[in-house]
Amino acid sequence: MSVPRFWRKQTNRYNLIGTKCETCGTYYFPPRSLCPKCRREGKIVDYKFKGTGKIVTFSVVRTASDKFDLQTPFVVAIIELDEGTRLTAPVICSDINEVYIGMRVKSTFRKISADGDSGIIVYGTKFIRE
Amino acid sequence: MVGIITYGAYIPQFRIKADEIAKVWGANGTEISNGLGVFEKSVPDMDEDSLTIAVNAARNALARRDVNPADIGAIYVGSESHPYAVKPTSVTVGEAIGATPVMTAADYEFACKAGTAGIQTCMGLVKSGMIKYGVAIGSDVAQGAPSDALEYTAAAGGAAFVIGNDDPIAEINDTCSYSTDTPDFWRREGQAYPRHGGRFSGEPAYFKHVQGAAHLMMDRMGTKPADYDYAIFHQPNAKFPRNVAAMLGFKPEQIKQGLCAPRLGNTYSGAVPVGLSSVLDVAKPGDRIFVTSYGSGSGSDAFDITVTDAILTKIDRKAAPSVETMLNDKIYLDYAQYAKHKGKIVMQK
Numbered sequence: 472m473s474v475p476r477f478w479r480k481q482t483n484r485y486n487l488i489g490t491k492c493e494t495c496g497t498y499y500f501p502p503r504s505l506c507p508k509c510r511r512e513g514k515i516v517d518y519k520f521k522g523t524g525k526i527v528t529f530s531v532v533r534t535a536s537d538k539f540d541l542q543t544p545f546v547v548a549i550i551e552l553d554e555g556t557r558l559t560a561p562v563i564c565s566d567i568n569e570v571y572i573g574m575r576v577k578s579t580f581r582k583i584s585a586d587g588d589s590g591i592i593v594y595g596t597k598f599i600r601e
Numbered sequence: 602m603v604g605i606i607t608y609g610a611y612i613p614q615f616r617i618k619a620d621e622i623a624k625v626w627g628a629n630g631t632e633i634s635n636g637l638g639v640f641e642k643s644v645p646d647m648d649e650d651s652l653t654i655a656v657n658a659a660r661n662a663l664a665r666r667d668v669n670p671a672d673i674g675a676i677y678v679g680s681e682s683h684p685y686a687v688k689p690t691s692v693t694v695g696e697a698i699g700a701t702p703v704m705t706a707a708d709y710e711f712a713c714k715a716g717t718a719g720i721q722t723c724m725g726l727v728k729s730g731m732i733k734y735g736v737a738i739g740s741d742v743a744q745g746a747p748s749d750a751l752e753y754t755a756a757a758g759g760a761a762f763v764i765g766n767d768d769p770i771a772e773i774n775d776t777c778s779y780s781t782d783t784p785d786f787w788r789r790e791g792q793a794y795p796r797h798g799g800r801f802s803g804e805p806a807y808f809k810h811v812q813g814a815a816h817l818m819m820d821r822m823g824t825k826p827a828d829y830d831y832a833i834f835h836q837p838n839a840k841f842p843r844n845v846a847a848m849l850g851f852k853p854e855q856i857k858q859g860l861c862a863p864r865l866g867n868t869y870s871g872a873v874p875v876g877l878s879s880v881l882d883v884a885k886p887g888d889r890i891f892v893t894s895y896g897s898g899s900g901s902d903a904f905d906i907t908v909t910d911a912i913l914t915k916i917d918r919k920a921a922p923s924v925e926t927m928l929n930d931k932i933y934l935d936y937a938q939y940a941k942h943k944g945k946i947v948m949q950k
Contacts, residue, residue, distance in 0.1 A: 485697045519699075541941065541948075542647055563646065565614070565932045580656040580697055581648040592684055594653065594693060 472584075474591050484595035487578055489556065491518035498554040522578030523601060524552040531567050538584045546570050550598055561597045575601040603727050604769025604909070606668060606734060607916050609661025610760040610878035611654050612865065612927040615644040617939045619753045625936045626748045633753055638839025642756040642866025644934055644942050645742045649757065651680040652690045654871070655740040656697040658761040661921035662736075663698060668763055670699035674732025676706045677722050679715025679739045679870040680759075681788070681795075683708050694738065705732075712786060713835055714896030715739060716760070716870040721776050721902060723764035734765040741869035746794035747945060754838055756866030760874035770912040771881065771890070774905040775821055779813035786897030797897070803841070806899050811835065811845045814901035815893045822905050826850040830888040833859035833876040835895035837867045851891075858883060864928050870896075879924035884908045 480501075482488055489500030493514040497506060500520060506513030529548035532539070539545070546562040548570070563581065564570050576598040583593045618641045623630030634640045645654070655678050663670070678691045691706035709715040709722075716739015723735025740759025745751030764773075785806035788795035798806075811834060819825060826832070832855045834842035839862045846856045859876035868875055873894040880890055885908065892904040912918075922930075940946050 481696065485693075486699060563648070580653050580660070581646075582650055582653055583648070592650075594656075594697075597648070 472593065477591065477593050485580070487520040487522055487596055489518055489520060490515050498552070498556045500552070500556050500558050518554075520552050520554055522552075522596070524550045524576060526562065526570065526572055526574045526576060527551050527557060528572055529562065529570055548576075548598070550576060563597050563599045569600075577601045602769070602772045602774075603724050603764065603766055604772040605881070605906070606763040606765040606767070606769055607662045607666035608760065608762050608770075608878050608881050609658050609663070609665060609921050610758070610875050610924050610927065611657040611661060612758040612875070612924070613643050613645045613649055613654070614930055614932050615646060615934050615942065616641045616931045617644055617934050617936070621936050621939075622753055636840070637753060638843065638863055639754050639866055640863055641933075642754060643758055643868070644939055645757040647942055649742065650684045651678075651682045651740045651742050651759065652684050652693055654742070654757065654759040655680070655690060655694050655738045655761065658738060658740060658759045659694055659698050659736060662761045662763055664920045665918060666763070666916045668734060671703070672733045673698070673700040673736055673763070674704050675723055675726050675735035676700060676704060677709055677719030677735070677737050679709040679711065679717075679719045679737075680741050681710060681712060681715070681869050682742045682744060683710075686790070694736070698736075700736070711900060712896035712898050713837070713867070713869045713872055714894040714900055714902055716874045717892070717894040717902040717904070718896075720762055720764060720773075720904070721778070723762075724773060724776060727764055727766055733767075734763050737762050737764060739870035739872070739874035741871050743867060743869040744788070744794050749794070751795070751797065754862070754867040756868045758865060758868035758875050759871035760878040762874065762877075768911045768915050769909060770916055771884070771906050771908045774907055775818065776902060776904045777814060777817045777821060778900055778902045779810050779817060780900035781810070783810070783897075783899035785899060802837075802897065806897060807835070807837070807841055807895050808845055808848070810899050810901040811893050811895050812849060814903040815849050815891070818891070818893070818903035818905055824905070826852075826855070826891075828889060829855060829891040831858055831880045831884065832856050832891040833873055833880060834893050835901075836860060836862035836872050836876065839863045861924060861928065875924060881908075881912070882918060882923040882925065884912060886910045886912060
């Protein structure tokens with residue numbers, strides 16, 4: 472990921488800041504600037520998610536690209552946040568067999584990747600068991 | 602009066618026992634553990650560093666008390682293991698707790714006392730009226746070379762303190778420092794591991810400076826060791842703080858709650874901050890706390906602190922995990938897994 476591309480989204484990645492349509496009450500992450508349900512009637516505002524939710528489904532990654540190779544096996548899950556929206560994120564666990572559908576999780580701040588020994592380090596949100 | 606508005610600590614989940622390290626180097630683990638008083642140490646996960654520890658400690662602090670991040674005017678992160686040589690840890694912490702952009706920030710380095718130096722800086726800015734709140738953090742993923750004595754203790758962890766004037770949970774009555782040029786421990790630019798002067802890091806370094814700052818503090822306050830309910834000293838191992846406490850006239854029960862090293866190791870800049878967090882986890886209004894950090898090179902910062910009624914009414918201590926909870930929540934690694942976690946295995950590039 473290029474440095475500017477990461478930087479543009481870092482507030483969302485660090486703090487789970489998405490959006491909410493105040494007209495229909497729907498939450499969005501990643502943020503949407505237009506509510507697809509309300510269209511021009513919608514009123515979109517920034518919203519910081521609580522960071523708690525449950526695993527809807529997950530995959531175990533056993534073969535990863537170079538940047539993530541040392542972390543295999545690891546879990547990537549679709550997580551439904553308590554506000555109702557869903558996102559895809561890594562789930563930290565010491566034993567991949569402990570992860571199950573419906574497991575309660577909460578967000579935490581971790582290192583996502585590093586561009587070699589001299590490049591930028593990307594930080595962001597991962598999830599752990601609540 | 603200026604004081605601690607809220608606090609939070611963070612300790613990674615992984616541990617390695619001193620026995621397991623000794624086994625690899627053909628040493629006697631029991632002898633080493635008994636000598637140092639350290640039986641296991643924390644190890645960061647592969648995606649944790651001093652920055653992620655600082656962020657999670659700061660978030661734990663803010664979980665305990667409703668502090669408007671926009672009122673935070675300064676963030677100082679003390680560490681020996683900032684992830685970048687050039688690019689501040691403190692601004693990423695600021696972004697991750699929503700305190701940017703109207704704030705000042707800087708990273709501190711003073712071996713193991715950079716976290717308490719941050720507390721002093723925040724105190725000065727608050728007392729002068731320049732800021733409403735400042736955040737001081739001590740955080741490290743400590744380095745120790747394979748087979749070196751430091752490898753048995755160099756650990757990971759940290760704690761954050763929001764410093765301010767409004768209803769502090771603990772008033773900081775005074776602070777003072779004792780600093781000299783003493784080369785007992787150092788790490789040159791670009792080097793992966795620190796070097797140290799062995800026994801030289803004891804008498805002319807740790808003991809001289811800790812006692813120097815502690816005596817200075819008690820002289821200024823007109824107090825004696827018996828006036829304090831708790832005392833926290835820098836803990837590169839468990840032996841040094843126990844010895845210096847005895848030399849100064851503190852009793853073992855005064856240092857017990859703040860002495861995390863036997864089960865945590867030395868979290869360098871995080872050591873005294875985590876010990877102080879452990880005391881704040883159980884402290885009652887009126888309790889008086891004596892704190893003296895130590896950073897090689899060398900210097901000590903001493904603090905005289907009194908816990909206020911606000912610790913019962915203004916914060917929710919249960920909103921974030923206690924130090925005791927985090928010390929008990931652990932997963933043991935063998936040396937091979939530890940080497941992988943710490944990046945000690947040479948990989949093909």
